[in-house]
Amino acid sequence: MQLVLSLFPGVDLLGRGFEAEGFCVVRGPDLIFGGDIRDFKPPSDRFDGIIGGSPCQDFSSLRRCPPSGYGLQMLAEFVRCVEHARPDWFLLENVPGVPDIKPVGYAVQRFDLRANEFGLAQQRLRHFQFGSLRNQVLVLDRPSRGPVSQPIATATEGAKLGRRDWSDFCALQGLPPLALESFTMSARYRAVGNGVPVPMSRFIARAILNQRSCGSIQLCICGCGRRVEGKALSALPACRKRIERKRRD
Numbered sequence: 001m002q003l004v005l006s007l008f009p010g011v012d013l014l015g016r017g018f019e020a021e022g023f024c025v026v027r028g029p030d031l032i033f034g035g036d037i038r039d040f041k042p043p044s045d046r047f048d049g050i051i052g053g054s055p056c057q058d059f060s061s062l063r064r065c066p067p068s069g070y071g072l073q074m075l076a077e078f079v080r081c082v083e084h085a086r087p088d089w090f091l092l093e094n095v096p097g098v099p100d101i102k103p104v105g106y107a108v109q110r111f112d113l114r115a116n117e118f119g120l121a122q123q124r125l126r127h128f129q130f131g132s133l134r135n136q137v138l139v140l141d142r143p144s145r146g147p148v149s150q151p152i153a154t155a156t157e158g159a160k161l162g163r164r165d166w167s168d169f170c171a172l173q174g175l176p177p178l179a180l181e182s183f184t185m186s187a188r189y190r191a192v193g194n195g196v197p198v199p200m201s202r203f204i205a206r207a208i209l210n211q212r213s214c215g216s217i218q219l220c221i222c223g224c225g226r227r228v229e230g231k232a233l234s235a236l237p238a239c240r241k242r243i244e245r246k247r248r249d
């Protein structure tokens with residue numbers, strides 16, 4: 001069984017997905033439970049993996065004020081923990097605008113996933129960086145996108161007039177209604193809205209169990225994680241469009 005340290009766990013939707021796939025998840029400190037990563041030092045060479053979703057407001061396209069610098073500070077804390085603990089692999093979740101992280105010794109793969117690829121009624125986008133000490137990559141055999149019938153679930157839902165019912169909101173994140181009795185209503189919505197949808201997290205956990213050596217497999221150059229064969233560089237017409245868009249930007 002792989003032992004995983006979950007940083008910035010919040011109520012840890014990300015870690016719950018890993019647990020459901022058979023990982024043992026240990027949770028690090030979080031401000032919402034009175035802990036602070038800046039006071040935390042993980043042990044070296046004990047964990048197989050480190051996962052975490054550091055605060056993303058500074059890198060978000062929805063940001064209304066200039067970046068505070070806190071996002072970069074928390075990324076540096078994540079990197080510090082990885083470099084100290086030296087797990088075999090790490091997984092960082094954030095938004096697409098997050099800078100690359102480069103812990104010493106790790107090869108890093110970036111990819112995006114949308115909630116509606118995993119049977120959920122919303123299409124919130126999540127961005128990941130997977131790092132491997134042994135030059136492994138994740139092959140992402142992605143399901144096709146399902147229909148979207150609901151606006152995305154976000155951390156600010158609790159403060160909105162006409163917010164969705166608690167059980168409907170949890171369902172949008174792939175959860176049964178969570179009993180967070182010690183939380184205020186808006187803190188409940190914030191914690192669940194901040195999280196990685198559980199079926200998405202399970203999908204990545206399975207890909208980590210099946211990680212492959214970089215030399216043994218060829219992946220689409222768009223970064224989607226799909227396998228390609230022979231001389232092909234990209235997997236789908238949508239990948240080619242994505243590559244063209246990146247070249248133009």
Ligand SMILES: C[S@@+](CC[C@H](N)C(=O)[O-])C[C@H]1O[C@@H](n2cnc3c(N)ncnc32)[C@H](O)[C@@H]1O
Pocket residue numbers: 008009010011012013014015029030031032035036037038052053054055056074093191194195196
């Ligand atoms: C995006 S949320 C994590 C969501 C989680 N990955 C999930 O799937 O449920 C970021 C978390 O970082 C926590 N956080 C922010 N600054 C922190 C710090 N200095 N130390 C520890 N946790 C912090 C926040 O309280 C929040 O719960």
Ligand SMILES: [Zn+2]
Pocket residue numbers: 220221222223224225226234235236239
């Ligand atoms: Zn692709």
